[in-house]
Amino acid sequence: MASYCSFVCSEEEKDAEKFSNGNVKDADKLDFTTYKSIEENNPRKKSRRIMVAESEKLSYVGMNFGAGSLKCNNLCKYYLGVLNRETMQMEVHNAQVFNMQPVIPGETDTASSQDAPLTYRDKVDSLIEAFGTTKQKRALSSRKLNQVGSDILQQAVAKAANTVIDQKGLEALQQEVAETESKEDLASHLPPCNPGANIPENVYLFDDLICPEDFNALEQAGSKMAALTPEELQKMTEERRCSSIVNHLEKLPSSDEARDKLARSAYYLSLLFHMAKQKIVSRKYCPRIIQNKLLRTFTVETFSNGSVVSASMKVKLAAYSLALLLHMGDMTADLTLLHRDLGITEARMIEIAKSMGLTVIKPARLKADETELQDEHKMASLRLPLVKYDQMIERRKRKKMR
Numbered sequence: 001m002a003s004y005c006s007f008v009c010s011e012e013e014k015d016a017e018k019f020s021n022g023n024v025k026d027a028d029k030l031d032f033t034t035y036k037s038i039e040e041n042n043p044r045k046k047s048r049r050i051m052v053a054e055s056e057k058l059s060y061v062g063m064n065f066g067a068g069s070l071k072c073n074n075l076c077k078y079y080l081g082v083l084n085r086e087t088m089q090m091e092v093h094n095a096q097v098f099n100m101q102p103v104i105p106g107e108t109d110t111a112s113s114q115d116a117p118l119t120y121r122d123k124v125d126s127l128i129e130a131f132g133t134t135k136q137k138r139a140l141s142s143r144k145l146n147q148v149g150s151d152i153l154q155q156a157v158a159k160a161a162n163t164v165i166d167q168k169g170l171e172a173l174q175q176e177v178a179e180t181e182s183k184e185d186l187a188s189h190l191p192p193c194n195p196g197a198n199i200p201e202n203v204y205l206f207d208d209l210i211c212p213e214d215f216n217a218l219e220q221a222g223s224k225m226a227a228l229t230p231e232e233l234q235k236m237t238e239e240r241r242c243s244s245i246v247n248h249l250e251k252l253p254s255s256d257e258a259r260d261k262l263a264r265s266a267y268y269l270s271l272l273f274h275m276a277k278q279k280i281v282s283r284k285y286c287p288r289i290i291q292n293k294l295l296r297t298f299t300v301e302t303f304s305n306g307s308v309v310s311a312s313m314k315v316k317l318a319a320y321s322l323a324l325l326l327h328m329g330d331m332t333a334d335l336t337l338l339h340r341d342l343g344i345t346e347a348r349m350i351e352i353a354k355s356m357g358l359t360v361i362k363p364a365r366l367k368a369d370e371t372e373l374q375d376e377h378k379m380a381s382l383r384l385p386l387v388k389y390d391q392m393i394e395r396r397k398r399k400k401m402r
Contacts, residue, residue: 051098062098189316200331200382204323222264243337276317276342336377357386
């Protein structure tokens with residue numbers, strides 16, 4: 001025979017007072033408000049919701065994220081059916097379950113700090129303190145002392161850092177960090193280099209700049225570039241879009257093969273200039289095979305903005321453009337025109353040229369009257385062996401005032 005049991009409340013439980021906020025009698029008198037996250041681009045935060053119910057005496061709050069959220073929302077899918085009595089059809093809507101908790105002003109922070117769950121390490125430490133051996137207790141004490149020592153060390157480092165910031169200034173430190181990062185970024189964003197090549201053309205190979213597949217895809221665009229009229233080239237010069245390209249298109253070689261190669265290289269270089277002047281790159285401005293290659297090589301993929309040309313990617317664009325210009329101009333390139341076409345400073349362009357081992361040629365000093373008439377252009381030339389520049393930063397000495 002199976003035994004039966006029944007649940008009977010004692011007299012004390014019958015007379016005990018129940019939690020008055022456990023059941024809301026007049027739900028119609030509650031004012032419900034829903035708040036949603038404003039970060040629509042973040043996939044983790046855009047679905048966050050906060051439900052608030054306000055009564056005359058107390059407020060109730062429920063969230064679908066954080067420690068107080070219900071795990072069932074992630075495991076189950078809830079729907080709410082609303083019956084239309086006129087058509088006798090039920091409309092089904094997506095729903096979420098909120099665990100509404102009463103909020104007492106001034107006691108939220110205290111309660112959360114007291115009810116904070118212990119980590120696994122804290123639980124193990126409490127067990128060792130209560131039931132551990134002498135060796136385990138000694139190891140626990142040593143670990144806590146080391147932790148206190150590391151906290152003191154972190155405080156000392158933070159204090160020293162604040163002192164340095166106060167003495168040097170935050171802007172000066174940020175400038176030093178930016179200069180250091182820029183030097184490190186240069187080496188990682190240069191085109192493939194073969195410093196032991198026997199001829200200058202093999203130091204930065206043309207196929208490493210434009211692969212054969214991309215070069216074949218540029219046939220139609222290159223022919224259009226070679227067919228530009230002098231009036232169209234003059235218009236490009238006046239608009240100051242591609243001065244480096246116009247200089248080469250005005251002096252196209254007579255040989256068909258060399259003419260076609262230079263025209264295709266000029267079009268590819270115009271694409272690099274176009275990307276360098278954009279922050280967010282559009283996807284419809286060149287053949288697809290070249291478009292995918294450029295986006296994969298010279299942009300950074302982000303979740304919210306898409307393909308973005310960062311500061312380091314601009315350095316990479318400048319280095320590849322300079323290497324391509326060397327092949328177009330018999331291993332010589334005009335740095336002044338190039339930095340204008342790319343939209344970067346001349347000092348940055350010279351720094352990139354030096355990091356590539358090029359010889360920077362500065363124009364000879366002229367008289368004051370001749371300097372006003374002639375625009376000084378700095379040139380870069382690839383000569384073997386490559387030049388190794390010192391990394392020391394030259395600083396001008398201040399003249400003493402007398």
